[in-house]
Amino acid sequence: MNFRLSSEQESIQKAAAEFAQGEFDKDVALEHERKHSFPYEIWKRACELGFIGIHYPDNCGGQEYGVLENVLVAEAFCRQDSGLGIALSHADSTAEMILRFGTDEQKVKYLTPLCTGKAISSGAFTEPDHGSDIRSLGTTAVRDGDDYVINGSKMFISNGPIADFIIILCQTDLTIEPSYRGQSVIIVEKDSPGYTAADVGEKMGNKMTPTGELSFSDVRVPKANLIGKEGQGFYQALRILEEIRVEISAQALGIAQGAFDRAFAYVKQRKQFGRRLIDFQATQHTLSELMTKIETARLMVYKAAWAIDQEQIDPMLISMAKMHAARVAVEVADEAIQLFGGYGYMLEYEVERFYRDARLMGIFGGTREVQKNTIARELMK
Amino acid sequence: MNIIVCVKQIADPEAPEESFTLDSEKNVFIPSAKITKVLNPFDEQAVEAALRIKDQSGAKVTAFSLGAGLDRAVTKKPVFMGADELILLEDEAFADGDSWSTARALAEGIKKNGSYDLILCGRQAADWNAGQVGLGIANFLGLPYVTVAKKIEIIDGKARVERVTSNGHEVVEVQLPAVITVSNELGQARYPAIKNIRAANKVQPVVWKPSDIGIDPSSVGKNGRRLHLLKLFKPVIQGTCEIMEGESTEEMAENLALTLRRAKIL
Numbered sequence: 317m318n319f320r321l322s323s324e325q326e327s328i329q330k331a332a333a334e335f336a337q338g339e340f341d342k343d344v345a346l347e348h349e350r351k352h353s354f355p356y357e358i359w360k361r362a363c364e365l366g367f368i369g370i371h372y373p374d375n376c377g378g379q380e381y382g383v384l385e386n387v388l389v390a391e392a393f394c395r396q397d398s399g400l401g402i403a404l405s406h407a408d409s410t411a412e413m414i415l416r417f418g419t420d421e422q423k424v425k426y427l428t429p430l431c432t433g434k435a436i437s438s439g440a441f442t443e444p445d446h447g448s449d450i451r452s453l454g455t456t457a458v459r460d461g462d463d464y465v466i467n468g469s470k471m472f473i474s475n476g477p478i479a480d481f482i483i484i485l486c487q488t489d490l491t492i493e494p495s496y497r498g499q500s501v502i503i504v505e506k507d508s509p510g511y512t513a514a515d516v517g518e519k520m521g522n523k524m525t526p527t528g529e530l531s532f533s534d535v536r537v538p539k540a541n542l543i544g545k546e547g548q549g550f551y552q553a554l555r556i557l558e559e560i561r562v563e564i565s566a567q568a569l570g571i572a573q574g575a576f577d578r579a580f581a582y583v584k585q586r587k588q589f590g591r592r593l594i595d596f597q598a599t600q601h602t603l604s605e606l607m608t609k610i611e612t613a614r615l616m617v618y619k620a621a622w623a624i625d626q627e628q629i630d631p632m633l634i635s636m637a638k639m640h641a642a643r644v645a646v647e648v649a650d651e652a653i654q655l656f657g658g659y660g661y662m663l664e665y666e667v668e669r670f671y672r673d674a675r676l677m678g679i680f681g682g683t684r685e686v687q688k689n690t691i692a693r694e695l696m697k
Numbered sequence: 698m699n700i701i702v703c704v705k706q707i708a709d710p711e712a713p714e715e716s717f718t719l720d721s722e723k724n725v726f727i728p729s730a731k732i733t734k735v736l737n738p739f740d741e742q743a744v745e746a747a748l749r750i751k752d753q754s755g756a757k758v759t760a761f762s763l764g765a766g767l768d769r770a771v772t773k774k775p776v777f778m779g780a781d782e783l784i785l786l787e788d789e790a791f792a793d794g795d796s797w798s799t800a801r802a803l804a805e806g807i808k809k810n811g812s813y814d815l816i817l818c819g820r821q822a823a824d825w826n827a828g829q830v831g832l833g834i835a836n837f838l839g840l841p842y843v844t845v846a847k848k849i850e851i852i853d854g855k856a857r858v859e860r861v862t863s864n865g866h867e868v869v870e871v872q873l874p875a876v877i878t879v880s881n882e883l884g885q886a887r888y889p890a891i892k893n894i895r896a897a898n899k900v901q902p903v904v905w906k907p908s909d910i911g912i913d914p915s916s917v918g919k920n921g922r923r924l925h926l927l928k929l930f931k932p933v934i935q936g937t938c939e940i941m942e943g944e945s946t947e948e949m950a951e952n953l954a955l956t957l958r959r960a961k962i963l
Binding site for chain 2: 323326327334335338364365370379380584
C-alpha cells in the first residue's frame, strides 16, 4: 500500500495549480459568471499546455496519463475557481465514451480537437421524461440505408448550446424487451440539419458551463457515427458514467478545498472581540471538522480514480466517493460562508459562488439517491 | 548556442510567518516541515529568458541547481518549462553554503559540462537576497557580466541587454560568453507544460557530487563558507495610517504622491 503521489503526479498537480493561480483571474471569472459565458480564452491556454485530455492517447494529442492525473487537474482547477474549474474540466464532457469505445479513426477525429482547443463536446443521456432512469428512452435513431435518422429531445445537457458535437444515447431497437438492450450511442455534429440547442436559462450556479435543451427532428447522421456496438449503449453509458462520476467528485473535492482555503485565510486575519477569529477554539474546531471531511473525500476520490487506472473499476467506491465528495463540498462551502459572516454572503468574497456551484455536485452525473442505489446494490451482491 | 541557467530551490517566499521560526542564538532559519519548496521566482525569469532565446534562434538550454535533498518536482521545473537538460550538484556536503562556495561549485560544474555561450541567473534568490552567485560564477570563470536584465537579444556573438536602472533602463552590449542576471521586469515566465513533464520523467537528471567536479567535500557548503552571519532576527513591523487631505480627488492624489516622495518611496 502506498498513499503517495509519484513525483511526476506531484509535478502535474503543481503545474495545474500554478496555471490556475496565474490565469484564473477573479474579475474575469465574475464577468463570465454574470454573462453566463464559457471561458474560451483560458480553455484554449489550458489545452495548449496539455491539461485538457491529459488522459487521451498520444496520437490524439493527449498525454497518455490516466484517470488519476485527470482528477488532479480537475481538483486543482476547481480549488482555484469553482466556476472556471467546472467549465474547463467539463469542456470535453463524455469524451471517455469515445476514448473507451470508439474506433481508432473516431478517436483521432473527435478527441484531437477536444484537447487542442478546437472543439467542445457534450454528452446527452438525460431526457425531459428520463432523468436518473435511462432504461427507457424517448429519443430514437432509425437506420435508413447508410444513415441513422434521429428524433427526440434531451434535457439539462452540459455544454449543449456550445458543443461542436454531441454524444447521444438513443433507442435504436424500438421493439426489443427490455428496452435498454436496444440502446446505442451516436455522435451528432452541431451543424446537422434538424438539430437545435436552446439554453435552459438561469441556474443557481455552474454558470460558465451553458446547459441546454436539445432537439432532434429527422437528424440524419452516417452510421459511422455509432460509438461502440449497436444495442450496447446502455451498458457503455453505465461504464462511462463511472468515469464521469470520478471527475465530478474531483471537482467537488477541489471546490471544498478552495472554499476551505479562503475561509482559512480569512479567519487568520479577521479580528473580533480583540482576537483573530482563528484564536477562538470554536473556529479551530470548525476548521478541524472541515479538513477531516476534505481529507476523507480526497482519499476516496483518489482511490476510485486509481482503481480505474488499475482496471479494477469499483462502482461502490465510485458512488461513495461521488456522494461523499459532493456532500463535503456543500458542507465546507456552507461553513466557509458562516466563517466569513456577512462578507461570505457577498459575491465579492467568492465562497457564496463556491456554495452555489457545489450544490450541483450532488445532482449531475447521477444524483445522491442514484449513488445510494448503486452502493446498496453492490453491498447486497 | 549553449545556454546555462542556474536555479535555486527555496522555501516559498509567500509562505506565512507561522511557517518558520528563527533561532537567534544560533542564527539559523528553521522552516516547518510543511513549508512548500519552490523554485526561486527570479530564476524562473532567467529560465524564461533562456527559452525566449531558444524560441527565437534555437539553443540548448541546460539548467544547473545545487543543494542537498532537492525536491525533483521543484528542481525539474526548468525542464517542465522547456529546458533541455538538468544537472544537479546534489550532496549533503553542499548544504548551507554561502554565495562564494555556491558560485565556486556551480562554476566548476559548468566547466565540467563543457562549452557555454551564455550563463543566466536570477538577479537574486528570494530567500537570502544576496544577489552574488551570478557575479561569483563570472568571477570564477573569468567572464564579463551584466546584471538586472529585462531583455536579452543575441546579435552576432554579442548579447544586447536592456538593464533596469532606478529611473528606467539602459542598453548595453557584451561579448559572449558572459554571465547575465535577469530581473522580474523581463515579464511573466511560462507555465510548465504537461508534455515536458512527461518527457522529463523518462530521463533522470545528471547528479554530481563534489568529487565529480573536482572539489574537496570539506571545502563546500557550510565548510566552505567565507561569510559569517552575525545576527538573524525577525524585524518588528509597525504600521501607521495617514489619511490624505484635499479638496478634490486630484488634490488628494497629489498630496499622496508628495508624501510618498518625501518618504523616498517614489
